[in-house]
Amino acid sequence: MFGGDFHDPIVDVEHLKSSLDRAIKNLLQMASDAKWDEAYADPRSDRRHMLAPQLEGKPGTVVAMMSKLPRAHEPGTAWNYSTGETHLVGALVHAAVGKPVSVYLSEKIWSKVGMEQDATWWVESPNGLEVGGSGFSATLRDYARFGQFVLNKGVINGESVVPEGWFEQAGSPKELNGKSVNYGYMWWPLGAPVGTPNEGAFTARGIFGQYVYVNPREHVVIAMWGARSKPTGAPPVVDADFFGAVVSALR
Numbered sequence: 001m002f003g004g005d006f007h008d009p010i011v012d013v014e015h016l017k018s019s020l021d022r023a024i025k026n027l028l029q030m031a032s033d034a035k036w037d038e039a040y041a042d043p044r045s046d047r048r049h050m051l052a053p054q055l056e057g058k059p060g061t062v063v064a065m066m067s068k069l070p071r072a073h074e075p076g077t078a079w080n081y082s083t084g085e086t087h088l089v090g091a092l093v094h095a096a097v098g099k100p101v102s103v104y105l106s107e108k109i110w111s112k113v114g115m116e117q118d119a120t121w122w123v124e125s126p127n128g129l130e131v132g133g134s135g136f137s138a139t140l141r142d143y144a145r146f147g148q149f150v151l152n153k154g155v156i157n158g159e160s161v162v163p164e165g166w167f168e169q170a171g172s173p174k175e176l177n178g179k180s181v182n183y184g185y186m187w188w189p190l191g192a193p194v195g196t197p198n199e200g201a202f203t204a205r206g207i208f209g210q211y212v213y214v215n216p217r218e219h220v221v222i223a224m225w226g227a228r229s230k231p232t233g234a235p236p237v238v239d240a241d242f243f244g245a246v247v248s249a250l251r
Contacts (some may be wrong), residue, residue, distance in 0.1 A: 001107040003045075005176065016155060020144075022075070022076065022229075023075070024092065024183075025076075025091070026075045026090060027089055028081050028185040028186055029076075029079065029087055029169075029174055029176070029181075030080060030081050030082055030085055030175055030183060030187060031075065031076050031077070031078060031079050031080075032075055032082075032085060033071040033072060033073055033074060033075045033085070034066065034071070034072065034082065034085070035069055035070045035071065036069065036072075036080055036084060036085070037081040038081050038083065039206060039210060040082075040232065041185045041230070041231065041232075042232040046069070046082070047083050047084075047212075048083065049065070050062060050065065050084055050087075053065055053124065054064035054122070054124055054131055055212045056124075056125075057124070057125045058115065058124070058125050058128075059124065059125040059127075059129070060124075060128075060129075061124060061125075062084065062087050062124055062129070062131070063087070063088065063091055063129075065084070066084045066085075066087070066088055068247030069084075071160060076176065076177075077177040078176060078177065079181045079183060080175050082219040083132070083133035083134060083135075083142075085132075085187070086132035087129070087131060087132035087133060087249065088132065089132055089186065090129060090130050090131075090132035091129055091132070094129060098104065098127075100130065100131075101121075101132075102119075102121045102130055107166040109149060109156070109161060111147070112156045112157070112161075113145055113149050113156055113215070115138075115142045115145055115146060116139060116141055116142060116145075117138070117139050117142060118136060119136065119138035119142065120136075120137045120138075121135055121136050121137075122134065122135025122136075132208040135146050140223050140224075140225055141223075143212050143223040143232070144212075144221055144222075144223035145225055146185070146212060147212045147213070147214050147221035147222070148221050149161075150167055150212075150214050150221075151214055151216060151221050152217065153165060153166075153167055153168075158179060167187075167214075167216075168216075169184065169185065170184045170185035170186065170187045170202075171184050171187045171189055171200075171202030172184050172189055172200075172202070173191050181207075184202065187202045187203065187204060188202060188203045188204070188205055190202065190203065190243075192210045192240070192244070196216065196244065197215075197218065197238055197243075197244040197245075197247035197251075198243060198244045198247065199217055199250050200215065200216055200217045201213060201214065201217075201218075201220075201243065201247075202214055202218075203243075207225065207226055207231035208222055208226050208228045208231060209224070209226020209227070209228045209239070210224065210225055210226045210234065211223070211224040211226070211239065211243075212224075213243050213245060215243075215244075218247050218250070218251070220246070220247050220250060222243060222246060
């Protein structure tokens with residue numbers, strides 16, 4: 001009656017769930033199999049090519065671009081930062097919760113932690129997806145408030161908004177194919193040695209020197225705007241050294 005082998009549907013569902021979990025984890029760690037060039041100043045790079053669909057004003061154009069990328073390596077074996085993958089994370093959240101990411105952010109966090117102003121987010125089209133990885137604007141004080149929310153482990157008025165231990169996991173270095181990588185789940189751990197001011201600290205960061213620095217051990221949050229002349233290679237001082245000096249001064 002049945003051609004080929006018959007598989008228990010429960011086993012198949014569990015296998016599918018496991019595969020999806022791995023794929024999502026790889027996406028959060030920037031370790032998918034997609035070939036991507038993040039060079040901001042190179043007009044031939046994938047990041048620069050992503051700007052064209054961002055500006056078209058048509059829904060789904062960035063996801064369509066991502067779907068056509070070739071494979072560079074086996075999933076989960078190599079780290080390669082990709083703004084395109086941050087966009088896919090946003091699309092994934094949108095699909096999971098059934099609403100725009102900005103609306104979900106507002107409902108879960110922004111409206112509950114005392115932000116002083118509304119934030120804005122670049123969308124790829126009217127009523128389209130938010131551009132993951134760029135185009136989010138808020139006041140400096142509100143960025144600091146978000147950092148305080150993270151420092152408080154995602155708890156608002158006694159209610160946990162994120163799973164227990166999430167920021168500890170998201171903000172810590174990960175191992176890929178036997179190599180330690182100073183990137184967590186969409187956050188940048190500093191990977192500082194034990195006993196130094198930046199031990200256990202992690203950041204959200206923008207390419208022109210924007211930062212939200214979170215140091216759970218020292219109970220310090222630093223929000224910083226920046227407007228450097230180049231997206232890379234132009235810091236007047238090493239950012240991590242500056243944060244470490246601030247922490248030392250506050251002790």
